Amino acid sequence: MRPVEIKEGIFWLGAVDWNRRDFHGYSKAHKGTTYNNFLIVDEKVTLIDTVAEEFWGTLQCNLAQVLGDRKIDYVVANHLEPDHSGCLAKVVEKYQPEKIYTSPMGQKAMKAHFKYTDWPVEVTPTGTELSIGKRTLSFLETRMLHWPDSMLTYCPEEKLVFTNDAFGQNWATSERWADQVDRYRLEELMANYYANIVLPYSPVVLKTLATIKEMGLEIETICPDHGLLFRGDDCAWAMEKYQAYAEQKPKNKAVIVYDTMWHSTEKMAEAMACGLADEGVSVRFMCMKNNHHSDVMAEVFDAAAVIVGSPTHNNGILPLMADMLTYMKGLRPQNKIGSAVGSFGWSGECVKILTQWLEDMNMEVVEGIKNQYIPDHEVFDKCYEQGKAIAAAIKAKL
Amino acid sequence: MGDQKETDPMQKYVCEICGYVYDPAQGDPDSDIPAGTKFEDLPDDWTCPVCGADKDSFVPED
Numbered sequence: 001m002r003p004v005e006i007k008e009g010i011f012w013l014g015a016v017d018w019n020r021r022d023f024h025g026y027s028k029a030h031k032g033t034t035y036n037n038f039l040i041v042d043e044k045v046t047l048i049d050t051v052a053e054e055f056w057g058t059l060q061c062n063l064a065q066v067l068g069d070r071k072i073d074y075v076v077a078n079h080l081e082p083d084h085s086g087c088l089a090k091v092v093e094k095y096q097p098e099k100i101y102t103s104p105m106g107q108k109a110m111k112a113h114f115k116y117t118d119w120p121v122e123v124t125p126t127g128t129e130l131s132i133g134k135r136t137l138s139f140l141e142t143r144m145l146h147w148p149d150s151m152l153t154y155c156p157e158e159k160l161v162f163t164n165d166a167f168g169q170n171w172a173t174s175e176r177w178a179d180q181v182d183r184y185r186l187e188e189l190m191a192n193y194y195a196n197i198v199l200p201y202s203p204v205v206l207k208t209l210a211t212i213k214e215m216g217l218e219i220e221t222i223c224p225d226h227g228l229l230f231r232g233d234d235c236a237w238a239m240e241k242y243q244a245y246a247e248q249k250p251k252n253k254a255v256i257v258y259d260t261m262w263h264s265t266e267k268m269a270e271a272m273a274c275g276l277a278d279e280g281v282s283v284r285f286m287c288m289k290n291n292h293h294s295d296v297m298a299e300v301f302d303a304a305a306v307i308v309g310s311p312t313h314n315n316g317i318l319p320l321m322a323d324m325l326t327y328m329k330g331l332r333p334q335n336k337i338g339s340a341v342g343s344f345g346w347s348g349e350c351v352k353i354l355t356q357w358l359e360d361m362n363m364e365v366v367e368g369i370k371n372q373y374i375p376d377h378e379v380f381d382k383c384y385e386q387g388k389a390i391a392a393a394i395k396a397k398l
Numbered sequence: 399m400g401d402q403k404e405t406d407p408m409q410k411y412v413c414e415i416c417g418y419v420y421d422p423a424q425g426d427p428d429s430d431i432p433a434g435t436k437f438e439d440l441p442d443d444w445t446c447p448v449c450g451a452d453k454d455s456f457v458p459e460d
Contacts, residue, residue, distance in 0.1 A: 144416045144449050203448065362428070 003039070003062045004176050006229065007158055007221065011039045013062040015055035018172045024083070026327070027196045027294040031189065032172025035083050036225045038162060039066055040155075043133025044073040047097070048153060048162045049225055053086035060094075071095055074132065077102040078164035079150045080109040084225055089114055101130065103141050106149035124151070140211065142166065145204040146197055152208075159220035166205070167238050168226030169193050178228040178238070186228060187241070193226070194245045195301035196294045200332040205246035209239060248334045250304035252398055254281050254390065257296050258309030259288040259318040264343035264375050265350075269309045271380040272341060275387020281305075281394055288320035293327040300328060304394040305337040306363065308354045312344035317353050325357045337393050338363030341383065343371050364397075366390055410459040411437040416449035419459060 004012040014036040023029040035051035037059070045067065051059050063072070072095040077085060080102075088110075092100065101124045102110060110121060124130070124139040140152045146165055153162040169189040175181050198205065212219070222230040222238055230238045254276050260266035266287065273283045284299045300306055308325065310317040317325075338358030342350030351370040358365050369386055371379045411420045420426065420440075425433040428447055431440060437456065445452055 148415050148449065200450075201448075 001174065003066050006038075006176070006223070007160065009041045010158065010160070011041070011062075011066050012176055012223075012229065013037050013039055013051075013059060013066075015051045015058045016172045016174075017052070017055075020170075020172070023170055023294075024081075027170075028292045029170035031170060033170040033226055034172055035086075036223065036227075036229070037084070038223060039063065039072075040132060040135065041066065041070075042135050044098075045070055046074040046076060046132050046137070047072050047091065048076045048223075049078055049084045049164065050075075050087035050091055052083045053090075056087050056090055059087050059091075063095075072097050074098060074130075075100045076137065076153050076162075077106055077110065078153055078162060078225070079147060080106055080113055081147060081165075084164065085110075085113070089116075092116075092119055101137075101139070103139070103143075103149050103151040105141075105143060105147075106151065109147075109149045126151075140208075140215075142204065142208050144201045145208060146201050154217055156218075159218045160223065161217070161219055161221070162223045162225075164225045165197065166208075167222050167224040167230065167242065168197075169224075169228065171227045173228065176229055178230045178234045179232070181228060189227065190238075190241060191245065191301070192294070192298040194242070195298045196331070198245070199297075199301055200330065202246040202248060202334070205242055209243055209246070212239075245301075248301070250335050250394070250397060251302045252281055252394060253284070253299075253303040254305040254307060254394065255284045255286060255296065255299045255303045256307045256309065257286045257288065257291075257300070257321075257324055258307075258341070259311075259320045260309070261311050261313070261318070264371070264373075265309045265311045265341060268341050268343060268369065268371060268375050268379065268383045269307065271383035272307055272339075272387035272390070275384040275389075276305075276391050276394075277387075279388050279391030279395075281391045288318075288324055293324050296324060297328060297331060300333055300336075301331075303336070304397055305339070305390050306333075306358075307339045307341060307390065308358065309341040310350050310354060311342050312348050312350040315347055315349050317342075317350050321354070325354075329357065329361050333361065335397075336361070336363045337366060337390060337397065339366040339386070339390055340368030341370070341386075342368070343373070343375060345373065348372060364393070366393060407434075407436045409437060411456040412459045413446045413449060413451055413456055415451040415455050416446060418446050418448040420456065 038048040040046040310321040340354035351368040425431040
């Protein structure tokens with residue numbers, strides 16, 4: 001895609017990665033992604049972030065289309081992860097900017113990552129203001145949203161904020177603005193991105209939103225580094241969404257995530273699903289053989305209850321469930337009810353192990369159900385009743 | 399002064415990774431650490447509630 005002038009003198013450059021499916025090695029990007037970066041043409045030509053290294057050609061081409069022979073004076077690095085800093089070293093080498101601005105932790109990361117000795121780096125702690133001509137850039141550190149070096153760059157004259165990974169979505173599109181695409185799809189992909197990338201740092205999101213309010217920043221354009229940009233009323237909409245995501249208020253919804261050997265655990269879990277559904281709880285029934293952990297996480301993040309299921313395998317649990325639980329724990333979901341289910345042949349450690357994971361995630365645990373050999377109607381009744389009991393616990397929580 | 403600081407039960411510690419400050423007066427309720435727990439007395443496997451870094455990443459706050 002060619003550069004798009006999003007405001008007079010401010011350009012979206014970026015690269016649309018239509019074929020990307022594996023995002024950062026751990027998450028699915030079913031609709032591809034974009035690496036957005038921006039160029040402000042003012043007295044000082046300022047580049048905000050770069051793109052993944054493989055799009056160096058695209059970046060040079062985009063820069064040439066906007067700049068001709070003009071040079072880049074300043075570079076702002078809001079975050080040093082390689083999808084945003086992948087071309088930073090090449091930009092420094094080719095365009096030799098006068099200054100590179102980054103957060104205090106960004107400078108630390110830049111030194112460690114690029115091992116530079118002579119880059120003109122200048123640190124911009126929160127409150128730093130930089131005049132680039134007609135416009136000012138002010139910086140707000142957002143440590144751990146979602147890396148220690150993350151920061152936002154705000155331009156008061158344009159009421160525009162460059163948010164790096166915050167408000168991003170993995171969606172390769174020919175459109176650039178949120179108001180040009182299907183809203184439901186946008187919302188789904190924004191939530192998926194949040195659940196898999198931003199979730200553990202929800203307290204920082206709440207703090208940042210409060211700071212933006214306290215500082216009275218007027219925001220009419222939000223420019224994240226992945227996916228669509230927001231303008232007008234969509235800015236308030238995006239911030240309301242983030243406020244709600246970060247609060248992690250549970251919905252009337254349960255996720256049953258399991259793996260199974262001979263379908264006994266699966267059938268028990270299904271009986272629980274019936275109990276939940278009959279009480280009016282919306283259920284997602286997800287076998288790890290058919291679902292990627294990041295898709296499960298997108299459902300877990302706004303659910304009130306998570307039921308995990310695995311048979312006992314070699315005195316442990318099945319490997320796909322171990323993968324799921326490791327991933328889930330790292331994302332630190334809050335305000336959940338948890339329960340376990342599993343069948344076993346000779347030793348039956350599964351439910352104990354699964355329950356320990358739930359406790360480690362501070363979930364409100366409802367005692368699990370295990371069964372030896374093939375479950376019969378009595379066991380299914382017990383599981384069904386368990387589903388109803390979890391539904392009651394969900395209702396009490398909402 | 400240094401020795402006094404190390405033995406001060408209310409000495410706050412700051413995470414060098416993300417800037418979170420552990421305040422013994424508050425403890426870390428999310429990890430079931432009661433108020434009044436000295437930093438030194440936190441379990442070895444305690445981690446920063448913000449960025450997840452381990453105890454080695456903390457230094458006394460000035």
